[in-house]
Amino acid sequence: MTLFRGTFLDTPRNPFSGADLRSGEDLGLVVQDGVITVRDAFATVAAQHPGEEVVDLRGGLVLPGFVDTHVHFPQVRAIGGLGMPLLDWLEKCALPEEARLADDAYAATVAGEFVSGLARAGTTTALVFGSHFAGAVDALFAESARVGLRVTSGLVLSDRILREDLLTTSERAFTEGLELAKRWHGVGRNRYAVTPRFSLSCTAPLLESAGALMREIDGLWFTSHVNENTEEVDAVRQLFGCDYTTSYERAGLLGLHSVLAHNVHPTVPELRLLAQTGTAVAHCPTSNAALGSGSFPMGLHLQHGVRFALGSDVGAGTGFSLFKEGLQAYFVQQLMGRRRGGHRLAARHLLHLATSAGADALGLGDVVGDFSVGKELDALWLRPADGSTLDIALKHAVSPEDALAKAFAMAGPGDVAATWVGGERVPPAA
Numbered sequence: 001m002t003l004f005r006g007t008f009l010d011t012p013r014n015p016f017s018g019a020d021l022r023s024g025e026d027l028g029l030v031v032q033d034g035v036i037t038v039r040d041a042f043a044t045v046a047a048q049h050p051g052e053e054v055v056d057l058r059g060g061l062v063l064p065g066f067v068d069t070h071v072h073f074p075q076v077r078a079i080g081g082l083g084m085p086l087l088d089w090l091e092k093c094a095l096p097e098e099a100r101l102a103d104d105a106y107a108a109t110v111a112g113e114f115v116s117g118l119a120r121a122g123t124t125t126a127l128v129f130g131s132h133f134a135g136a137v138d139a140l141f142a143e144s145a146r147v148g149l150r151v152t153s154g155l156v157l158s159d160r161i162l163r164e165d166l167l168t169t170s171e172r173a174f175t176e177g178l179e180l181a182k183r184w185h186g187v188g189r190n191r192y193a194v195t196p197r198f199s200l201s202c203t204a205p206l207l208e209s210a211g212a213l214m215r216e217i218d219g220l221w222f223t224s225h226v227n228e229n230t231e232e233v234d235a236v237r238q239l240f241g242c243d244y245t246t247s248y249e250r251a252g253l254l255g256l257h258s259v260l261a262h263n264v265h266p267t268v269p270e271l272r273l274l275a276q277t278g279t280a281v282a283h284c285p286t287s288n289a290a291l292g293s294g295s296f297p298m299g300l301h302l303q304h305g306v307r308f309a310l311g312s313d314v315g316a317g318t319g320f321s322l323f324k325e326g327l328q329a330y331f332v333q334q335l336m337g338r339r340r341g342g343h344r345l346a347a348r349h350l351l352h353l354a355t356s357a358g359a360d361a362l363g364l365g366d367v368v369g370d371f372s373v374g375k376e377l378d379a380l381w382l383r384p385a386d387g388s389t390l391d392i393a394l395k396h397a398v399s400p401e402d403a404l405a406k407a408f409a410m411a412g413p414g415d416v417a418a419t420w421v422g423g424e425r426v427p428p429a430a
């Protein structure tokens with residue numbers, strides 16, 4: 001048993017439905033076998049559990065571990081390729097690096113950098129776009145199992161348009177995916193996601209083989225991209241003769257275990273289809289801005305009841321921190337306003353999108369996402385350096401919501417002093 005002491009902020013109820021931020025100042029959490037069993041004033045908890053180990057996290061904020069719903073493992077070293085739209089960026093920046101993961105030793109090094117990058121940013125759960133190479137996907141799962149993060153990932157599939165060395169066939173995709181899923185799905189905190197790259201680079205038979213794999217093993221996840229860039233959206237319509245979302249729906253890929261990244265340019269029928277099937281959207285605001293893809297119509301997603309949460313989309317996104325993604329989402333929605341399909345946000349919405357909304361999108365809403373009794377303790381300790389501007393701002397915050405706004409305005413990975421998953425502190429990189 002361990003007692004955690006600090007100021008805990010979380011969003012157990014949805015701020016988009018009007019709920020407030022929850023704040024516990026000098027709160028005590030009792031954690032047993034990774035699960036929060038008691039939540040009360042620290043003085044009360046300490047009196048009831050004398051002599052137990054106390055993890056003292058005063059002097060900063062404790063937030064639920066971040067949930068990144070869209071991030072590319074092979075693109076750690078591709079971050080920062082600015083000045084290109086999606087399809088140019090893929091060809092010149094991302095795909096040459098992705099091809100290097102054919103080398104198992106190279107892939108293992110990148111897997112270490114990737115998992116460490118997530119943990120340093122305070123991310124404890126992620127839906128990860130894996131690699132086109134099975135050996136590299138093994139390396140990712142092995143590293144996430146070693147470190148203990150909650151990773152859902154899989155083999156990335158394409159059979160057209162991309163460079164030759166990244167292409168597969170429907171049969172090979174099914175066989176390799178089945179082997180990987182048998183090896184890793186449900187092992188520790190790992191889960192397997194069937195991951196066609198995007199409809200643009202996948203023929204209908206490849207998408208159908210992805211759907212067949214989903215039906216082969218219970219509980220698998222599906223992830224891909226949708227409606228990111230107008231040129232790409234037009235090309236998909238030409239290829240499939242239907243809208244982008246329907247190209248996945250025809251292969252049986254949409255449902256409560258499905259997450260599609262971006263959806264910057266959806267039609268109304270697509271929003272309805274996403275809502276009807278329960279498919280969630282990963283909103284990746286720095287990527288959308290960096291590639292000039294467009295502005296995410298958050299208001300329309302809310303209006304149609306489509307679930308969404310934040311994703312970093314590293315390497316088109318500009319880093320692992322969901323503080324930065326939250327701030328960028330805030331900026332864009334602030335500029336769009338309601339008339340252009342936006343939705344103005346407060347700090348509590350940003351925390352929700354970085355934590356509980358992500359947990360919900362990934363089917364982990366009963367396990368993590370906030371600090372309620374019965375949930376596992378996944379947490380990040382935001383503890384900026386003494387005298388830093390963020391430290392001064394937090395000390396002078398007038399309310400918990402104000403402190404949270406200051407955190408989203410200024411915090412980065414360097415301000416995250418430690419992270420825990422299931423009550424265990426995440427170890428440093430190997």
Ligand SMILES: [Zn+2]
Pocket residue numbers: 070072129225261313
């Ligand atoms: Zn992506």
